[in-house]
Amino acid sequence: MNIKFIYTLLMGLFLFHTFLQAEIHRIMPLGDSITYDDLRSDYESTPRPTGIRKAYRADLWYMLEEAKISVDFVGSQVAGQDIVPPFDVNNEGHPGWTSYDISSRVYQFLSANPADTILLHIGTNDRSSSVDGITAILDDIDRYERDSGTHVRVLVAMIIGRLSVSNVVIDNFNANLTHLVQQRIQQGDMLTLVDMYQGAGLISDDYADITHPNASGYQKMATLWFNTLIQPYNVALHSYPQSIVSSEYIQSVVVDENTKLVTFVTKVPDYGITF
Amino acid sequence: MKNILTLTSFTLILLGCGGGSSSGSNKTFSGAIVVSEVYTVFPGDSIVKHSDPAIINIIHKEGQSESTIELIEGNVTILRKP
Incomplete structure (x- = not known):
C-alpha cells in the first residue's frame, strides 16, 4: 500500500515536472x-x-x-x-x-x-x-x-x-x-x-x-x-498596473524584481479604479 | 437589569453602525481617505474620485490579493462591497 502510494506520488511529480518543462x-x-x-x-x-x-x-x-x-x-x-x-x-x-x-x-x-x-x-x-x-x-x-x-x-x-x-x-x-x-x-x-x-x-x-x-x-x-x-522579467508584476487602470492615466511605474513589488502613481479615471 | 440590557443593546447597535475609521491599513475601512495615509484595499474594492485631478500611489506585491494605496492629491473614496 505504501509503495503504491509513493509510486503514484512520484509519477504525479514527474508528470507535473514534465508539464512545467513543456511550457x-x-x-x-x-x-x-x-x-x-x-x-x-x-x-x-x-x-x-x-x-x-x-x-x-x-x-x-x-x-x-x-x-x-x-x-x-x-x-x-x-x-x-x-x-x-x-x-x-x-x-x-x-x-x-x-x-x-x-x-x-x-x-x-x-x-x-x-x-x-x-x-x-x-x-x-x-x-x-x-x-x-x-x-x-x-x-x-x-x-x-x-x-x-x-x-x-x-x-x-x-x-x-x-x-x-x-x-x-x-x-x-x-x-x-x-x-x-x-x-x-x-x-x-x-x-x-x-x-x-x-x-x-x-x-x-x-x-x-x-x-x-x-x-x-x-x-x-x-x-x-x-x-x-x-x-528576469516578471510578467505578472509588469502587467499589474495596466490590468487595473489604462496606461493614459499612469504617471510612473517601478517594478522591483527582487522584492516582487510594483509601485505606481496614477490619476484616478472618471470611472474609478476597481481592484 | 432592564437598564443594563438596554444599555448593552444600545452599545451593540452603535458598534454595529460604526463607520470606517481613518486609521491607515484598517481592513474594514470604507470611506474618504486622507493624504499621506496608507490604506489597504482588497479585490472588489473601488476607488471613486471626487476631485480632478485625484492622484494615488498603489503598491502591489505579487501573490497577494490586497494592495496598499496612498492619496497623493485630491479627494477619493474607497468603496467596499459588504
Whole structure:
C-alpha cells in the first residue's frame, strides 16, 4: 500500500515536472529584411533561396535550445527551412517594410499567431528620425492586448547602423526611440529597450552589404537578443498596473524584481479604479 | 437589569453602525481617505474620485490579493462591497 502510494506520488511529480518543462514561450521575430534575411544582392542578381535565409533567428534558436528554454517562433513568414541543424523558421520579417507598414498589420499578425514576446527591429527603411511608426505599432499591440485579454512583452531594438553612409538619421531615430520606450515603460507598457545599435558590437566586418549583417553580425544580434531574453522579467508584476487602470492615466511605474513589488502613481479615471 | 440590557443593546447597535475609521491599513475601512495615509484595499474594492485631478500611489506585491494605496492629491473614496 505504501509503495503504491509513493509510486503514484512520484509519477504525479514527474508528470507535473514534465508539464512545467513543456511550457512553450511564443516569440515573434518582427521586422524587415534584417529579421527575414534579405541582401541587396538578392535584388541585383538571382535571389538566394528562402530556405537558407536565417538572419539572427537560427543562432538565437540554438542558444535558447542549449539553455533548455522551450520556445516557439511564430509568424506568417517562413525562411530558413534548409538550414542545418534545423530551427523554427516562422517569423514576421518583411523585407523593405517601414515601421508604418508593420503598424498597419501588427494586430492581424498577433491575431493569427499570438505571441508572448515580440522581438522588434524596425525603422531602417523609414529613412527618418521620426518614431511615429513605432508609436503606432506599440499602440496597436496595446489594442490587441486589451481585445484579447493577454499580455505581450515587446523587446524594442535600437536599429543597427549602416556602413559607408552618415548615420545621423539613425542616431536621431534611436535617440527618439529610447525616449519613447522609456516614456511608455513609465506608463506601464511591458517594453524592454535593446541596444542593438552600440550594444551588439557590430563592426564593419559584420556586414554583408551597407545595410545587412553577415553571419557574424547576425550572431552578435542573436547573442544580444538572447542575453536580454534570459534576464528576469516578471510578467505578472509588469502587467499589474495596466490590468487595473489604462496606461493614459499612469504617471510612473517601478517594478522591483527582487522584492516582487510594483509601485505606481496614477490619476484616478472618471470611472474609478476597481481592484 | 432592564437598564443594563438596554444599555448593552444600545452599545451593540452603535458598534454595529460604526463607520470606517481613518486609521491607515484598517481592513474594514470604507470611506474618504486622507493624504499621506496608507490604506489597504482588497479585490472588489473601488476607488471613486471626487476631485480632478485625484492622484494615488498603489503598491502591489505579487501573490497577494490586497494592495496598499496612498492619496497623493485630491479627494477619493474607497468603496467596499459588504
